Amino acid sequence: MTDTIPKEPIDVAILYSIPSPYQENLFELVGNREGINLHVYYCKERPADRDWNIDSGEYSYESLPGVTIHSQYLNPSIVRRVADKQPDVVIVGGYSHPTMQLGIVTARTLGLPVILWSESHDRDWSNREGGVSTKLKNRLLPLLIKQCSGFLVPGGLQRQYLERRGAATNSIFRGTHACNVEQFYVAARQSERAETHDRYGITEDIVLTFVGRLIEEKGLSELIDAAASVSTEHGDVGFVIAGSGSYEDELRRRCETHGLTNVYFPGFVHREQLPPLYGASDVFVFPSRGDPWGVVVNEAMACELPVITTDAVGAGYDLVNDGVNGAIVPPNDADALAEAITEVVTSDYVDMGRRSSQIIEKWTHEHAADSVVDAVRWSVDSPDLAGSPNQAH
Known part of the structure; x- marks a missing residue:
């Protein structure tokens, strides 16, 4: 032998x-x-x-x-x-x-x-x-x-x-x-929504969250403009823009121009603190004008959130099914973004979040x-x- x-x-x-x-x-x-x-x-x-x-x-x-x-x-x-x-x-x-x-x-x-x-x-x-x-x-x-x-x-x-x-x-x-799908899912489920809302001063019932660098390419100007449009008809919707970057002052000025008081800037949120933030949110929004991927989309989906993003985001192509677990919009289009936000928050976004969780299981x-x-x-x-x-x- x-x-x-x-x-x-x-x-x-x-x-x-x-x-x-x-x-x-x-x-x-x-x-x-x-x-x-x-x-x-x-x-x-x-x-x-x-x-x-x-x-x-x-x-x-x-x-x-x-x-x-x-x-x-x-x-x-x-x-x-x-x-x-x-x-x-x-x-x-x-x-x-x-x-x-x-x-x-x-x-x-x-x-x-x-x-x-x-x-x-x-x-x-x-x-x-x-x-x-x-x-x-x-x-x-x-x-x-x-x-x-x-x-x-x-x-x-x-x-x-x-x-x-x-x-x-x-x-x-x-x-x-x-991302570590199970870890994000478990940590988000164990977090206290009310506690996170109190920490950041959030008073609205429905919360949309962005996580990323605060730079122009992330499409945050469009998000602020969309928030202004949505808020005129849906006063129970709040927006969290988590991150740090050179564009923060411009974004705050834009909020002041629109008279928005429902947009929150918690600053940079470390990874171990992200699951509670996702767990205290209802929808994840990532309006980037172009991103190779965007792992924050994976993280949000692991925490059972529907995702609104643009067709210029790599993760959106593979992970977000329009109308199933979120929405895909063109970049640089605040009107389309506002329309998508309204459509998602007035639909069964909880079920959309469950679909996100099912899709991300294998990633x-x-x-x-x-x-x-x-x-x-x-x-x-x-x-x-x-x-x-x-x-x-």
């Missing part, structure tokens, strides 16, 4: 921009998978424009030293790291950052397979504008795609984006963005880890970049 020779673990290097609470659990799960040796390289130790509490998981990682050259931040040490480690697969989180480009060039020069983790889609506000940078990207991206053995994307819009530029459908693995970190591992094994098993074995996923 011949003993079976065990396969060597696959060495995986991930090059990612910054530590993120949205990916910590994912990296930990991937790193703990049997047959996977994971090491994550971060371009920066922590984000400069985020107030996140980062609780790094149990996986191997390091923050690379960096330099600023002509206003561009670069991590030249990625060349030595990849060359010395010679991983079996290099996963690169995007292609616009100079360090990511350097990582791709280094890996391909050494003959290492590259998996591109791409979050771009054609409905994003920057791509809709069709400026010089977008046109240049559309010319260069097909060339980059030919150098990649596989692709990781959050959802359907990103898959379409890559397919239109030459990526083979069977090389694209979907579902990288998730877990475990599923996301499956996608990453499947992409890794696909790239290792592929005989070359031009042709890959026919696998379904």
Whole structure:
């Protein structure tokens, strides 16, 4: 009898921009998978424009030293790291950052397979504008795609984006963005709605909540204008805009102009405090003019909230069914947003929230880890970049 020779673990290097609470659990799960040796390289130790509490998981990682050259931040040490480690697969989180480009060039020069983790889609506000940078990207991206053995994307819009530029459908693995569904659900159910309302001074019966950075691209001007329209006929509706950012003063001025007293700004809310906020809300609204995904949509749905968002939000495409568990509206359209809000709050929004909970059940970190591992094994098993074995996923 011949003993079976065990396969060597696959060495995986991930090059990612910054530590993120949205990916910590994912990296930990991937790193703990049997047959996977994971090491994550971060371009920066922590984000400069985020107030996140980062609780790094149990996986191997390091923050690379960096330099600023002509206003561009670069991590030249990625060349030595990849060359010395010679991983079996290099996963690169995007292609616009100079360090990511350097990582791709280094890996391909050494003959290492590259998996591109791409979050771009054609409905994003920057791509809709069709400026010089977008046109240049559309010319260069097909060339980059030919150098990649596989692709990781959050959802359907990103898959379409890559397919239109030459990526083979069977090389694209979907579902990288998730949240701890059960944890959010349980924590929201255990929270006290009245207590949260008292904390933020909310007096209205129906509460719509936004969570995110307070920047112009999030469509918050449209939300304030829609709130003004809705409030003229529905005085029992309140709006919570949770987050911090440079646009807060403008939003407050806009509320004063409209004479709104039912819009609340609790500031930045840490992740452990989000479930009580979702649990004290009735509808989640995310009117962004363009977002690669929007994990806050996952979180709100895990807490049984219907979602109103725009067709420029990646998560909306995969997770929100218009009229079933929320509404999809065009970006930059306060009238359409107001109409959607009115329609949802005057319907059975509790049932819509239950539908959200059912839809989000499968969008877990475990599923996301499956996608990453499947992409890794696909790239290792592929005989070359031009042709890959026919696998379904």
